[in-house]
Every structure is written in C-alpha cells, then in structure tokens.
Amino acid sequence: MAQFLQLLINGLAIGSIYAVIALSFEIAYESTGVVNFATGQLVVVGALVGASALAYTHAEIPISYGYTLAVMALVGIAFFVSVFRPLNGKPVVTIVIGTVAIGISIQNVSQLIWGPLPAASVSPVGSGVLRTMGTVVPDHALFVIGVTAVLIGCVYLLLHRSSLGKQFRALAQDEEAARLMGIRVTRLYALTWILVAGLAGIAGVLLSPMWFIDVTMGDSLALKAFAAAIIGGFGSIPGAICGGVMVGLAEILGAFYISSTYKDALVFLLMIAFLLLRPRGLFGERQSERG
Amino acid sequence: MTSRRSVLKGTLAAATLTGLTGTRIRRAWAADEIVVGATVPITGPLAASGLQYYDALQMAQDDINAAGGINGKKFRIAFEDTQASNSIAVNAFIKLAQQESPPFIFLSSYTIQNLAVEQAVAKAGIPTVYAGGGVAIAAKKNPWMFRIRPPDNMAGGAIGQALASVMKARNVGIINVQDDYGTASGNALEAAVKQAGLNVVARETYGARDNDFSPQLLSLKNKGAEAMVAFSYVRDGALLLTQRRGLGIDIPLLGSTSFVVPSLVDLVTPADLDGAYVMIDAMLGAPMGSASETYVSRFLERFKTRADPFGSCYYDAAMILADALRKVGPDREKIRDYFAHVKDYKGVTRVYSTDDRGDMAHSVALVKFAPGTKDISLVGYYPPQKS
Numbered sequence: 001m002a003q004f005l006q007l008l009i010n011g012l013a014i015g016s017i018y019a020v021i022a023l024s025f026e027i028a029y030e031s032t033g034v035v036n037f038a039t040g041q042l043v044v045v046g047a048l049v050g051a052s053a054l055a056y057t058h059a060e061i062p063i064s065y066g067y068t069l070a071v072m073a074l075v076g077i078a079f080f081v082s083v084f085r086p087l088n089g090k091p092v093v094t095i096v097i098g099t100v101a102i103g104i105s106i107q108n109v110s111q112l113i114w115g116p117l118p119a120a121s122v123s124p125v126g127s128g129v130l131r132t133m134g135t136v137v138p139d140h141a142l143f144v145i146g147v148t149a150v151l152i153g154c155v156y157l158l159l160h161r162s163s164l165g166k167q168f169r170a171l172a173q174d175e176e177a178a179r180l181m182g183i184r185v186t187r188l189y190a191l192t193w194i195l196v197a198g199l200a201g202i203a204g205v206l207l208s209p210m211w212f213i214d215v216t217m218g219d220s221l222a223l224k225a226f227a228a229a230i231i232g233g234f235g236s237i238p239g240a241i242c243g244g245v246m247v248g249l250a251e252i253l254g255a256f257y258i259s260s261t262y263k264d265a266l267v268f269l270l271m272i273a274f275l276l277l278r279p280r281g282l283f284g285e286r287q288s289e290r291g
Numbered sequence: 292m293t294s295r296r297s298v299l300k301g302t303l304a305a306a307t308l309t310g311l312t313g314t315r316i317r318r319a320w321a322a323d324e325i326v327v328g329a330t331v332p333i334t335g336p337l338a339a340s341g342l343q344y345y346d347a348l349q350m351a352q353d354d355i356n357a358a359g360g361i362n363g364k365k366f367r368i369a370f371e372d373t374q375a376s377n378s379i380a381v382n383a384f385i386k387l388a389q390q391e392s393p394p395f396i397f398l399s400s401y402t403i404q405n406l407a408v409e410q411a412v413a414k415a416g417i418p419t420v421y422a423g424g425g426v427a428i429a430a431k432k433n434p435w436m437f438r439i440r441p442p443d444n445m446a447g448g449a450i451g452q453a454l455a456s457v458m459k460a461r462n463v464g465i466i467n468v469q470d471d472y473g474t475a476s477g478n479a480l481e482a483a484v485k486q487a488g489l490n491v492v493a494r495e496t497y498g499a500r501d502n503d504f505s506p507q508l509l510s511l512k513n514k515g516a517e518a519m520v521a522f523s524y525v526r527d528g529a530l531l532l533t534q535r536r537g538l539g540i541d542i543p544l545l546g547s548t549s550f551v552v553p554s555l556v557d558l559v560t561p562a563d564l565d566g567a568y569v570m571i572d573a574m575l576g577a578p579m580g581s582a583s584e585t586y587v588s589r590f591l592e593r594f595k596t597r598a599d600p601f602g603s604c605y606y607d608a609a610m611i612l613a614d615a616l617r618k619v620g621p622d623r624e625k626i627r628d629y630f631a632h633v634k635d636y637k638g639v640t641r642v643y644s645t646d647d648r649g650d651m652a653h654s655v656a657l658v659k660f661a662p663g664t665k666d667i668s669l670v671g672y673y674p675p676q677k678s
Contacts, residue, residue, distance in 0.1 A: 116338035255506035
C-alpha cells in the first residue's frame, strides 16, 4: 500500500507538469489555431532561464522567478512577432513546419547560450522529504502539485470569469466577429503568446529541480504533454489536467506493475486508444459544437 | 551489356577514387602538416562525456606539436561533431574521410555510434580507434578498428566478482538504459552475476530520455535486491543517484564508468553518492605514476574540469598514433599494423597491448566514493595488477 501511495504521488507530480505543458498547448491551439510544436523547447528555455537566474542571484527565489516570467513574456512576444504573425492564415502544414523549425532553432540557440551539459537547479522549498505512511515524498513534489492546482485555478478564472477571458474565447470562436465587436485582436494574440510562453516557462521552472535540464529534453516532454492534451481533449482545461495526470500515472504505475521496458509504449497506446475510441478525448467538445 | 557497362563504370569510379585518395594522402604528407580526423559528440546529450575527449585530443595535439610535431611537420586533428545521432556519426566519418582523406580517424566512445560507422570504416580502409565498450563491435572483427577502453563484458565479469567479494551481495538488481550499450551490458552482467554464483532478482530498463526512475528503483527494492548495478549515461545516471536518495533507498549502487564523469559528479550532492561504487576503466593520477599525475593537474588547469578516463584514453591513443606516424609514415595499412602490434605501451591511463580482436585495454578498476565527499578511492583492479 505504501509503495502504491509513493508511486501515486510521484505520478501526480509528473502528471502535474505534463498538465501545465498541455495547458500551454491547448491555449495556443484554442486561441490561435496553432498546434505549437515548439512548446517543449519553450519549457526548456524557461527551465534554463530559471536555473541561471537562481544561480546568478544566489537562489533569491522571488527575483529569479519574476525574472524568468519576464523573460518568458518577452519570448512570447518574440514568438508572436516572428512566428505567429508571418504564419497566421497560412495552410496548416506550413504552420506545423514553422513551429517545428522554430523549435529546432530555439534548441540550437539554447545550446549556444547554455552549452550541451545538463544543469541542476534548486527548489524554493529545498531538498527535504516528508516521511509519512511508509512513503518518502520530496517536498518539491508536493510544491509542484500545489502550484499546478493554483495555476490551473488562475487560468480557469482568467478564461471563464474575466472580461479578458471572454475576449479570448470570442477570438477562439471567430476572429472576424471578435474584431467587429471591438476586440483588439492583435493585442489579444500577443497576450495569448505571452500566456503560452509563460505557462511553458512555469512548467520548466517546476520540473528543473526534479530532473536535470538539458537543451534536448524538450521533445520528449512535449510528446507526453501532447498525449495528455489528446487524452483530455484539445481545448479543455479540465481535459489538460486529467490528461496530464493520466499520462503521469500511466507512466509510473505501468512501469512498476506491467513493465518498465514498455513505459513509453503504454502512454502512447493509451493515446492511440483514445484516438480510436474517443477522438475528442475526455472533455473535448464535438467538432459540431465549436463556434 | 548493361551490367558490363555498370561494372566498367564502377571500376573506373573506384580507380579514380583510389587514385585521388592516394594523391590526397601523399599531398597531406607532403604539406606542412599532418591532418588526422576525429568524430566526437561535441553537442547534444552525449557531449557530457564527448567534451572530455574533445579537450583531451586538443591537449594531445598541442603536446605533440610542442615536442616537435611529426618529424618536423605540424600535427592537426580535424574534428566533426557526431551529436547524439548514429546517422550524423556516419556522415561525420564520411565527410572527414572524403574531405581530409586522413591516415587515421578517432571515433566516438559510444557503442551505438561505433556500430553505425563500422561498415563505413571497413569500406574506407582507414585505421581508427574507438571507445565504445559494446562486445558487438569487436565481434565484427574489423581489422581497421582498435578499442582503447576495456570491453563491457570485462567490466561485467569484474562487477560480478566485486558484488560477491566487496559488496557481499547475493541478490542483485540490474537497471540499464534501453539501447545497444545498456542492453548488451545488462545481458553480459546477468551472465557474469550468475557465473559468480549470485542471483539476479530483478532487471529494469528505461528510455534514454526518461526522467523518473521511481518505478524501477522501487521495483528493485521490492524484489529484494541487496545491491543494484546501473548501466547509464550522464544525466540519467545522476537522476538515478538523486532519486535513489530521494526515495530513501539505501541499497548500494554500482555504476558504470559514466558515474565518475565530472559532468555527472557536478550534478549530484555528496549525499547522493553515499554507498556508490563505480567500475571504472582506470584510476588516473598517482596509481598510474607521475605522467598520469601531471596529465590530471594540467587538464584541470587548462579546462577547469577534472580529467576522466574517457578523455585520457584518447590522449594515449593520440600519443600512440604520433609514434606510429613518426615511425611508419601516413600509410594507412602500416599504421593499422602498428596499432595491431602495440605491446606494453604505458600511457597516462593504463598499459596498452593489442590482442587479436583489436582490444588494447585489458583491466578495469573498482572505486568507491568516500562518505560525505565526491572523492573516489581505489578498491582494487580486475584482474589484479602486477606490482
């Protein structure tokens, strides 16, 4: 029982990170129609900027995290100006290739700046552990679960309980109609990309004390988050949460109770099963329900 | 008719290529410098150890030139990045072979890349040294490839002995990365452990990009492992160490050589290394004599990182190559024969002798991290060294 509880908490912590990355995916897709294949690289940039800031400020958490968010906001604006605007309105394939290309570019630039060696970071709650009921839970794992819960709550309130959120959703449904209603579409798109990069950056900051960061880890993270988004249903915040947690748990419990050899295969089998049996995922809307 | 024409075309192309290659080699020799090649993972996740031999080869190049070069000519190493990709490793080799037409090429230390490039080496007929430990490479019996690190099955046999005699473990758990290196090493170890009269109670694997090892570590603990053996790379090895401590698992861990690579040691805390043993290629520094001690201190001074046996064996190979070029010139077959007959060459890492499989290194060493520190101390050599 203790072992199961241990695995459950680890799975929840990992799933929380996948959920935040999936949320970044979903907001980009829902608001701009772009499936952002550079999400993984944005996560890595957030992790590296956060780790550098912590090292530079001698682990001054508020300054480092504030700095990281500011940098990620700038990265979001740069993404909007240099990637989204030129690609907006282009065929889907062009956009897909565009985001893949920018992901590769971000990875290469990151390598030039930070080098190829893996780096470590520190947690704001230290490296202690909580021993309870036969389990050993790292304090940071609990921090990740808590921050993710708060973050998802904030994003939900932003999108569903604020005027800005209404504008986001209006834009997602029909750009032309939103423009005619007086919504400043360009500004809103820029805000969307700031939010997308910010969420990716937060995911990076959360994962960096758990796993060492290297510039090439983005793709594997993005693939898991993509699976989470599909399982949860594209365009749904509860879907991102459930999808992320399901992927995290499938990974951890599957590796322990079935086989560690097929750890990744189990996750992607789950995703394929959803694509075949329930293509809109757990919470995704039917195509006909979209505005 | 068509096939005869094809044969003629092929022969003409081969003759032209051979002629050009020969001309290029002669030109390279006649020029002011001797250029050899090196394919090294300088970027990507494999760079964590690749940079060690990138630095070591640069140091060797400078030392060879400081000692008068090759019979008065400057010695230069042309580098190509293999990244973490087999196909890029093959392209890097072919590019060097075609553009520089060197008399010799250093290959990377990764079994998967060495295996990928093996056919191209045979086709090009260029003598090479490599450092991948996989038994599958030497099994190809490619006469142009010489291994300057001990093969993994030697480490496997030594680990089996160390588990029984030093760590006093009867029930062993194995965890390895899922690729040619990890799987072959795990298989070799399983056989060696059984041969040593011990039990393998669990075998766990993981993908090279995995981040969480709690299921594997808990499974090994659950199945009663008294010691665990890991075959991993740098980042995953560091994660294994930190997560082992994070989960409160105090089972001793015996790791492969990558566990002493500075870029791994820098990532973990002394507490993570508590109870960790490593089967390394060789113990650098004082145990190997003053030349090794000097190498270690010069390397640290120049590159601001500790020297490890991955890099130092390439330094040794470059020194053997320099001797070969001085004595037999740039002729590829003569250099190959020179390497095939190396006997009792004392480098900064070890003593090298080439056997009929092209293996030049024939011992490994068990080290242990001193409690509360990142310092290693020698436990013993396998097979024991003659004093």
